[in-house]
Amino acid sequence: MFAINGKDAGTPAVEGESVTLSIDGAEVTVPAGTSIMRAAAAAGGAIPKLCATDTLKAFGSCRVCLVEVEGQRGYPASCTTLVAPGMKVKTESEKLRQLRKGVVELYVSDHPLNCKGCPADTHCELQSVAADLGVTTSPYGFEGATHQGAPCDDSNPYFQFDPSLCIACSRCVRACDEVQGTFALTIEGRGFASRVVASQDEPFLESECVSCGACVESCPTAALSEKPLALIGRPEKAVTTTCAYCGVGCSFEAEVKGEQVVRMVPSRDGKANRGHACVKGRFAYGYATHADRITTPMIRKQITDPWQPVSWDDAFTYAASEFRRIQAQYGRESVGGITSSRCTNEESFLVQKLVRAALGTNNVDTCARVCHSPTGYGLKHTLGESAGTQAFDSVMKSDVIFVIGANPTDGHPVFASRMKRRLREGAKLIIADPRAIDLVRSPHIEADFHLPLRPGTNVALINSIAHVVVTEGLVNEAYVAERCEPAPFQKWRDFVSQPKNSPEALAEITGVPAELVRGAARLYATGGNGAIYYGLGVTEHSQGSTMVLGIANLAMATGNIGREGVGVNPLRGQNNVQGSCDMGSFPHELAGYRHVSDATTRALFGAEWGVQLEPEPGLRIPNMFEAALDGSFKALYVQGEDMAQSDPNTQHVTAALSALECLVVQDLFLNETAKYAHVFFPGSSFLEKDGTFTNAERRISRVRKVMQPLARLADWEATVGFARALGYEMNYSHPSEIMDEIARLTPTFTGVSYEKLDRLGSIQWPCNEAAPEGTPTMHIGQFVRGKGRFYVTEYVPTSERVNARFPLILTTGRVLTQYNVGAQTRRTANSQWYEEDVLEIHPQDAEDRGIGTGDWVGITSRAGETVLRAVVTERVQPGVVYTTFHFPDSGANVITTENSDWATNCPEYKVTAVQAVKVQRPSDWQRRFHEQNEQQLGLLRGATAAARSRQ
Numbered sequence: 001m002f003a004i005n006g007k008d009a010g011t012p013a014v015e016g017e018s019v020t021l022s023i024d025g026a027e028v029t030v031p032a033g034t035s036i037m038r039a040a041a042a043a044g045g046a047i048p049k050l051c052a053t054d055t056l057k058a059f060g061s062c063r064v065c066l067v068e069v070e071g072q073r074g075y076p077a078s079c080t081t082l083v084a085p086g087m088k089v090k091t092e093s094e095k096l097r098q099l100r101k102g103v104v105e106l107y108v109s110d111h112p113l114n115c116k117g118c119p120a121d122t123h124c125e126l127q128s129v130a131a132d133l134g135v136t137t138s139p140y141g142f143e144g145a146t147h148q149g150a151p152c153d154d155s156n157p158y159f160q161f162d163p164s165l166c167i168a169c170s171r172c173v174r175a176c177d178e179v180q181g182t183f184a185l186t187i188e189g190r191g192f193a194s195r196v197v198a199s200q201d202e203p204f205l206e207s208e209c210v211s212c213g214a215c216v217e218s219c220p221t222a223a224l225s226e227k228p229l230a231l232i233g234r235p236e237k238a239v240t241t242t243c244a245y246c247g248v249g250c251s252f253e254a255e256v257k258g259e260q261v262v263r264m265v266p267s268r269d270g271k272a273n274r275g276h277a278c279v280k281g282r283f284a285y286g287y288a289t290h291a292d293r294i295t296t297p298m299i300r301k302q303i304t305d306p307w308q309p310v311s312w313d314d315a316f317t318y319a320a321s322e323f324r325r326i327q328a329q330y331g332r333e334s335v336g337g338i339t340s341s342r343c344t345n346e347e348s349f350l351v352q353k354l355v356r357a358a359l360g361t362n363n364v365d366t367c368a369r370v371c372h373s374p375t376g377y378g379l380k381h382t383l384g385e386s387a388g389t390q391a392f393d394s395v396m397k398s399d400v401i402f403v404i405g406a407n408p409t410d411g412h413p414v415f416a417s418r419m420k421r422r423l424r425e426g427a428k429l430i431i432a433d434p435r436a437i438d439l440v441r442s443p444h445i446e447a448d449f450h451l452p453l454r455p456g457t458n459v460a461l462i463n464s465i466a467h468v469v470v471t472e473g474l475v476n477e478a479y480v481a482e483r484c485e486p487a488p489f490q491k492w493r494d495f496v497s498q499p500k501n502s503p504e505a506l507a508e509i510t511g512v513p514a515e516l517v518r519g520a521a522r523l524y525a526t527g528g529n530g531a532i533y534y535g536l537g538v539t540e541h542s543q544g545s546t547m548v549l550g551i552a553n554l555a556m557a558t559g560n561i562g563r564e565g566v567g568v569n570p571l572r573g574q575n576n577v578q579g580s581c582d583m584g585s586f587p588h589e590l591a592g593y594r595h596v597s598d599a600t601t602r603a604l605f606g607a608e609w610g611v612q613l614e615p616e617p618g619l620r621i622p623n624m625f626e627a628a629l630d631g632s633f634k635a636l637y638v639q640g641e642d643m644a645q646s647d648p649n650t651q652h653v654t655a656a657l658s659a660l661e662c663l664v665v666q667d668l669f670l671n672e673t674a675k676y677a678h679v680f681f682p683g684s685s686f687l688e689k690d691g692t693f694t695n696a697e698r699r700i701s702r703v704r705k706v707m708q709p710l711a712r713l714a715d716w717e718a719t720v721g722f723a724r725a726l727g728y729e730m731n732y733s734h735p736s737e738i739m740d741e742i743a744r745l746t747p748t749f750t751g752v753s754y755e756k757l758d759r760l761g762s763i764q765w766p767c768n769e770a771a772p773e774g775t776p777t778m779h780i781g782q783f784v785r786g787k788g789r790f791y792v793t794e795y796v797p798t799s800e801r802v803n804a805r806f807p808l809i810l811t812t813g814r815v816l817t818q819y820n821v822g823a824q825t826r827r828t829a830n831s832q833w834y835e836e837d838v839l840e841i842h843p844q845d846a847e848d849r850g851i852g853t854g855d856w857v858g859i860t861s862r863a864g865e866t867v868l869r870a871v872v873t874e875r876v877q878p879g880v881v882y883t884t885f886h887f888p889d890s891g892a893n894v895i896t897t898e899n900s901d902w903a904t905n906c907p908e909y910k911v912t913a914v915q916a917v918k919v920q921r922p923s924d925w926q927r928r929f930h931e932q933n934e935q936q937l938g939l940l941r942g943a944t945a946a947a948r949s950r951q
């Protein structure tokens with residue numbers, strides 16, 4: 001897409017008919033629309049350049065890239081001049097050299113070549129162009145208007161802007177516009193007075209800049225540069241790996257010096273991110289070496305005892321003896337495990353294998369239970385596969401983009417940038433969200449329809465959209481007739497056509513005016529390729545699974561599945577939530593979503609693992625908590641998950657955790673759950689291990705070890721050690737062998753291997769004999785289940801109703817700079833942008849309660865009470881309040897209830913009836929939380945000191 005033979009080709013690749021021309025006497029054939037500069041790169045040459053780079057459209061400002069074209073007067077810029085058939089181009093001549101030299105000497109008069117000590121020394125494009133042309137100083141002198149002496153802006157914690165090194169090439173401005181889509185930068189003034197300005201001439205930190213780093217990466221000098229580059233020095237090597245934050249799964253070159261990461265550079269050939277990144281993946285990796293990391297295994301008898309540092313072997317032996325004691329005393333089913341969506345596929349696979357094979361129970365679940373389990377249910381039933389249908393690239397062929405209950409600019413920022421690029425090219429946009437998320441209106445983007453529905457009324461909304469499609473004759477009849485089961489379709493058609501499902505009838509429930517629903521439905525059904533992207537605003541409801549069914553119904557009815565540009569696309573939250581589900585982490589399914597009741601599947605796994613597997617599904621996470629409270633569930637192994645912060649009704653969760661006799665937590669930090677643990681296995685960050693993550697587009701990408709595990713063992717090795725201590729042999733020398741086992745056992749993975757991943761870069765499953773290089777688009781020609789199946793989606797209001805006591809609806813979400821429970825991002829400079837969870841409240845509701853921005857607000861629900869600071873804003877609608885859950889002491893989940901999805905138990909985080917009142921002090925729960933936190937940190941400090949003294 002960008003570089004040629006690993007070198008910056010100056011302008012982006014284009015598609016078109018072939019054109020043959022001659023460059024310096026050699027014939028070269030390139031697509032029509034290619035620049036002469038790129039054609040020269042394709043021919044093996046390199047024309048000097050400063051303002052051009054192959055990730056950005058040509059700009060033509062620096063005039064360094066001049067060439068001669070036979071039959072043309074003057075010296076055209078090769079970056080902005082396109083090839084033509086038969087064109088004869090000369091890229092080198094004495095005249096060109098003199099012209100280029102003159103231009104560079106002018107630049108050097110503003111940017112003297114005092115390169116020693118500059119962070120870009122030996123990697124600066126100006127330095128290298130000057131050297132090639134033999135320019136060492138400027139005949140123009142260094143007087144007059146220059147950028148010299150302008151103060152450096154180091155407000156951003158991760159990069160600095162030194163205007164004295166700026167050559168006003170505008171690459172940063174164009175990167176912000178074209179790649180990121182934030183439009184935070186401009187060039188102000190002309191000639192030597194021109195300068196780069198963030199927002200209204202503000203420091204970067206206070207501007208609209210979202211710190212994605214695209215400008216830094218595009219800067220040809222060190223005017224914009226990463227701070228660690230100056231502190232640590234230039235990297236010695238680069239290791240290709242995958243971001244450990246969100247489900248976009250960006251590929252990075254981790255550039256390291258010794259064992260220290262100098263910077264993370266998004267891979268240009270990364271198929272998920274195409275060379276882009278966000279503030280988390282590019283900059284917020286400092287948590288991996290944070291002082292809070294625990295690097296010694298620890299045990300204790302009671303959670304009020306001090307932690308005792310022990311060897312890995314002692315920790316394994318103690319944990320195993322406790323699990324076996326508990327099974328002997330309370331029965332085999334009294335124990336279980338939880339896999340992590342932040343760990344690798346191989347690690348999740350091993351944890352569920354340990355639970356099923358070593359402990360002999362199906363009591364294994366994963367944190368996807370609380371986010372995307374309805375996606376698995378809904379898409380499996382309608383389409384036949386529990387995953388999104390497209391590759392991210394597909395959005396570039398969409399004509400109508402329908403975003404439901406997702407906030408991509410905060411939750412999936414790199415994909416959001418790609419989506420915004422397509423929207424700027426002219427695609428239409430529909431957003432269904434209770435809040436006016438950024439995408440509703442942002443620079444050069446305006447939603448064609450924003451459907452501001454009331455939280456909890458998704459199914460009513462999708463039914464009313466379907467009603468319009470069916471009753472206005474917008475069904476793609478030929479597609480449905482060919483590809484879907486006729487009887488269920490007819491049943492669905494009859495159902496949605498009923499007058500009770502019309503937008504007019506449902507407007508009172510959804511709060512969305514009927515004409516908006518009708519307009520949006522017509523646009524989606526008739527606007528060309530229609531693609532649906534949805535998030536937790538769809539799944540985390542009592543009717544989460546019903547809504548996923550409804551989305552799939554709508555896509556099938558309009559023929560929007562089975563080719564590029566369309567599809568049903570869940571935007572997965574965590575980096576490996578798709579993978580942890582694929583790996584058999586659910587209590588009812590083995591890897592590849594095969595039910596444990598299926599004897600053939602059990603026999604296959606049983607033979608490989610040398611055990612007899614149980615045919616009955618095990619306990620889901622909420623059932624484990626219930627069983628812990630009723631005394632029948634006593635031991636739990638939790639890898640990389642923090643239910644005490646992330647699961648609903650915190651007080652219920654902590655009561656259940658307190659009732660366990662042995663809780664083993666494997667994590668980087670003493671997270672909230674670990675405060676209830678008896679055994680702590682220190683975890684390893686993504687920089688410390690090998691493995692794979694699977695992103696939201698089913699893309700399996702390699703995670704590669706950049707440094708040795710701080711605690712000596714990678715997470716997969718700790719699971720192997722625990723299994724062996726339990727008396728169950730696991731024998732792997734490298735995670736590639738775990739992947740080989742997954743491939744042997746899982747039909748959608750049979751073609752996956754580390755060798756192939758290394759060769760292809762990444763693979764979208766299914767990858768097997770039928771699709772040896774993977775499957776970017778699913779359901780082409782026919783659905784995985786054969787014929788697509790429609791389901792009737794009756795709207796059933798949630799039992800979580802507002803009333804006089806709880807008149808507001810609380811809904812939750814996330815912000816760009818923090819991530820999930822915040823355990824990683826809170827330990828980075830990202831907290832400079834967001835240092836506490838706040839409550840967004842509409843001005844009307846705030847006025848009724850005498851609440852102003854910054855006031856403490858007590859929020860009470862049927863489950864509990866907490867106190868947050870208020871932000872009064874029209875982003876939320878009257879009657880709705882909103883918060884995030886990135887900080888443990890804000891207790892957002894103290895107030896969320898245990899209401900959950902009827903099919904999967906996914907909690908209804910998005911709808912909690914609450915009251916909000918102005919208060920003066922923290923809640924009782926918060927006071928208790930702080931006391932317990934202090935106590936637990938004290939117990940940890942003793943162990944840390946003891947571990948240090950032993951070293």
Ligand code: SF4
Pocket residue numbers: 172175176177180182183184185208209210211212213214215216
């Ligand atoms: S860091 Fe990203 S958002 Fe900020 S100015 Fe640079 S390109 Fe724009």
Ligand code: SF4
Pocket residue numbers: 165166167168169170171172173196215218219220221223224
């Ligand atoms: S900061 Fe860098 S990229 Fe931006 S105009 Fe200056 S030299 Fe060019």
Ligand code: SF4
Pocket residue numbers: 243244245246247248249250273277278279280281282412413414415
């Ligand atoms: S978009 Fe997601 S995967 Fe990509 S860098 Fe940001 S957090 Fe990482």
Ligand code: FES
Pocket residue numbers: 048049050051052059060061062063064065077078079080
């Ligand atoms: S590189 Fe062509 S004008 Fe700057």
